[in-house]
Amino acid sequence: MVALADSLGIEKFIACGYSMGSLVAQLIWRRHPDRIAGLVLGATSRNFLGSPTERLISSLSPAFTLAARSNPVLRSLHADVFGTGYLNDIDAESRRYVRAEMSLTSMSTVAAALVAVAEFTSHTWIGDVDIPVSVLVTTRDSVVPPGRQMKLADAIPHATVVTVEGDHGVFVESPKLFAQKLLEACHAANAAPPASRSAFPWRRS
Numbered sequence: 001m002v003a004l005a006d007s008l009g010i011e012k013f014i015a016c017g018y019s020m021g022s023l024v025a026q027l028i029w030r031r032h033p034d035r036i037a038g039l040v041l042g043a044t045s046r047n048f049l050g051s052p053t054e055r056l057i058s059s060l061s062p063a064f065t066l067a068a069r070s071n072p073v074l075r076s077l078h079a080d081v082f083g084t085g086y087l088n089d090i091d092a093e094s095r096r097y098v099r100a101e102m103s104l105t106s107m108s109t110v111a112a113a114l115v116a117v118a119e120f121t122s123h124t125w126i127g128d129v130d131i132p133v134s135v136l137v138t139t140r141d142s143v144v145p146p147g148r149q150m151k152l153a154d155a156i157p158h159a160t161v162v163t164v165e166g167d168h169g170v171f172v173e174s175p176k177l178f179a180q181k182l183l184e185a186c187h188a189a190n191a192a193p194p195a196s197r198s199a200f201p202w203r204r205s
Contacts, residue, residue: 002032014189016040016182018136019144019168020113026122029129038189039129042136042182043168045148046155047121090172098172127155134160134188136181143168160188 001024005013015036017025022044029036090098135153139146153159164170164181171178 001028002035005035011035012037014038014040014186016042016186016189017044018042018171019044020117023117023120023122026126027120029131030122030125033131036131038132038134038191040134040136040182040185040189041152042185043138043141043144043149044152045144046123046126046152048117048144049121094172123155126152127157129156132160132189132191133158134162134185136185137161137163138168138170139163139165141166141168160185160191162188 001015005011012035015025015028015038017023017040019042022041025039025041029039133156135149135156137146137149137153138144141149150161153161162181162185164178166174166177
């Protein structure tokens with residue numbers, strides 16, 4: 001992402017990520033703090049090692065990745081073979097679009113992503129973020145519980161919390177609402193840098 005910014009001649013930018021993308025955004029700040037003007041972290045956490053299921057996935061992911069890379073059947077499978085139940089609630093055109101996008105990702109890539117997510121944690125350094133941050137909390141999230149999302153916000157005392165009513169797939173189920181809330185979160189992350197960690201009480205919406 002920083003290389004892309006270099007190519008486009010962008011010196012500083014707001015890193016905005018959703019779900020796994022928010023882990024990427026956190027890492028961009030960690031590795032290139034001088035390039036990031038703000039952070040928007042949506043539907044995410046400081047790590048994904050809290051529940052027994054997450055720890056199980058973490059332990060099995062390396063083996064699954066190896067199997068996915070070596071097994072031609074798994075390599076041929078696409079990400080749309082599972083986890084698309086929420087597509088039943090959207091119109092046919094949107095459903096076709098989402099499935100087409102998911103079909104571009106192989107199960108090998110999904111497995112590699114699971115390994116990366118399982119290895120990620122920011123709990124020891126996320127509180128050091130010294131730029132504007134907004135945390136977009138999905139209030140009915142069944143993938144990343146809202147409580148976990150709020151723990152991320154708790155770890156950044158000057159963070160702005162923006163809530164959006166919906167599950168993890170709210171961007172598909174209610175795209176207009178999601179866009180409105182995401183824009184709100186981006187505006188919050190475009191505020192003046194915090195003078196001190198205690199100077200900025202939370203603003204919730």
